[in-house]
Amino acid sequence: MTPYGKPERAVVTGGCGFLGQVLVRTLLEKEISVTVTDLPEKEKTLPKRKGLDFQPNVWQGDTERKYDVFYHLAWAGSAGEGRKDGFLQAENIRQTLEALALAKKLGCHTFIFAGSIMEAEVEAAQKAGLSPKGTDCYALAKTAAGNLSRALAKEWGIRHVTGRITNTFGVGEKSDRLICRVMDAWEKGEMPPLTAGEQMYDFLYVTDAARAFAAMGEKGIDGKTYIIGSGKPRPLQNWLEEAMEVTGGKGDFGKIPFTGISLTEQDFDTKELEQDTGFCCRVPFAEGIGRLWHWRKEGRL
Known part of the structure; x- marks a missing residue:
C-alpha cells in the first residue's frame, strides 16, 4: 500500500476517447471527482454527471484547486498512418511534458502515463539488430515520453507510474485496430486475410483496462512500468479462433506474411500489476467479444 491512499480528485487527458471515457466512469463510480481535458469539440460526448467537469486541452481553469492523480491518456496518431508521422509523435512527447508540468501546477502527487506494448516490440527488434521502420515512430515516441516524464517527475517529487497497454x-471502440478490422470484414460476410497467427498476443476488455489504471492511481509503485493485460498470453490464432466461435466469422490464416517481432510470454507478464495493486481480469475474452459484436449489430457505430 502506498502512503497516498484513495484519491479525491483526478485529471484525465484524452478522457473523451475510447479508454478515457471508461476510465472516467470507473473513477466516478469510486466517488473520485474527475476533470476531463480534451479537444473542445469533444466536450459534448461526456455525460452530465455529478463530480465530472471539462477543460479544453489548453487548460483554462483554476490552477489553485488541488488534485491528486493525473492520468495522461491523450495521444494523437496511435493507429493508422499517424504511427509513422515522426513530427506528430514528437509533438506527443512535448504534450506529455506539458501535461506533467500541469500536474505539478495542480498539486498532483501522482502522474499515470499510458504506454504501449508496441514499445516492447521495438525494443525486441533493436536487440535482434533490426533497424527501426516508419511505423516505429509511435512506439519510440511513447518510450521517450515515458522516460522523460519519469525523469522530470522524480525531479519534481511526483510519483510516476506507467501502464503499458497490450x-x-x-464496446464503444471505433478504430482500424485488429479486432475492429476483422469484425468489419465479418459483418460484410468476408474472410479477412491474416498472418499464420503464431505471434504471442494478449487482449483485455476495456472495463478491465480502466480498472487497472484506477488501481495504479491508488497503489502503483513510483517508477514502475506495469503490463496491462489479461495475464494469459497465447498465439494470436487462438484468440481469433475464439472470436470466430462467438461471431461466426472466418479468417484466412497464413494469407499474409508476418514481418514483425514475436514477443515472449514474459513480455506480457502482469504479475507485478496484480501483486502491487490487487488487479485481476474480470471479463473473459469471449464475453467481451460477444458484447462488442452485439453492440455493433445494434448499429451503434
Whole structure:
C-alpha cells in the first residue's frame, strides 16, 4: 500500500476517447471527482454527471484547486498512418511534458502515463539488430515520453507510474485496430486475410483496462512500468479462433506474411500489476467479444 491512499480528485487527458471515457466512469463510480481535458469539440460526448467537469486541452481553469492523480491518456496518431508521422509523435512527447508540468501546477502527487506494448516490440527488434521502420515512430515516441516524464517527475517529487497497454477492445471502440478490422470484414460476410497467427498476443476488455489504471492511481509503485493485460498470453490464432466461435466469422490464416517481432510470454507478464495493486481480469475474452459484436449489430457505430 502506498502512503497516498484513495484519491479525491483526478485529471484525465484524452478522457473523451475510447479508454478515457471508461476510465472516467470507473473513477466516478469510486466517488473520485474527475476533470476531463480534451479537444473542445469533444466536450459534448461526456455525460452530465455529478463530480465530472471539462477543460479544453489548453487548460483554462483554476490552477489553485488541488488534485491528486493525473492520468495522461491523450495521444494523437496511435493507429493508422499517424504511427509513422515522426513530427506528430514528437509533438506527443512535448504534450506529455506539458501535461506533467500541469500536474505539478495542480498539486498532483501522482502522474499515470499510458504506454504501449508496441514499445516492447521495438525494443525486441533493436536487440535482434533490426533497424527501426516508419511505423516505429509511435512506439519510440511513447518510450521517450515515458522516460522523460519519469525523469522530470522524480525531479519534481511526483510519483510516476506507467501502464503499458497490450491490446484493449470493447464496446464503444471505433478504430482500424485488429479486432475492429476483422469484425468489419465479418459483418460484410468476408474472410479477412491474416498472418499464420503464431505471434504471442494478449487482449483485455476495456472495463478491465480502466480498472487497472484506477488501481495504479491508488497503489502503483513510483517508477514502475506495469503490463496491462489479461495475464494469459497465447498465439494470436487462438484468440481469433475464439472470436470466430462467438461471431461466426472466418479468417484466412497464413494469407499474409508476418514481418514483425514475436514477443515472449514474459513480455506480457502482469504479475507485478496484480501483486502491487490487487488487479485481476474480470471479463473473459469471449464475453467481451460477444458484447462488442452485439453492440455493433445494434448499429451503434
